[in-house]
Each structure stands twice: as structure tokens, then as C-alpha cells.
Amino acid sequence: MTMPNTVRLHRVLAAKPEKVYRAFIEADALAKWLPPNGFACTVHQLDAKVGGAHRISFRNFTTGNSHSFG
Secondary structure: OOOOOOOOOOOOOOOOHHHHHHHHHOHHHHHHHOOOOOEEEEEEEEOOOOOOOEEEEEEEOOOOOEEEEO
């Protein structure tokens, strides 16, 4: 069952498990791979634990428009 406000991603990564884990729990690493093409990502808050909170924004390179979530 999917909980409200849940984001589900499916990606196949050719990397060691340790590197994938860091990509999800380190803000700088997350900001490098998470945004879609044409967007920059800023991680404002990342509390990487069960029940932890996050706040992230994407900024469009072309329009400058930004969208925040978390």
C-alpha cells in the first residue's frame, strides 16, 4: 500500500550498494542525480532516517521557475 505523499522511483544503477546508499543519504550526492534533465536541485533539509523529513527544490534552467517539495 502506498502512503500519501510518497514518491516511488525505479532506477537501475550500475554501482556498488555502498555508493547507491550514499546517493540517497548525502545531500550533495542526491542533488546530482535526482533532478530531471534541464533542472538543478537544492537539498534544503535531509534527515535520512525512518520517519525523517526532507525539503528539496528543483529549478528549471530555461525558465528559472522553481518547485519545492518535502
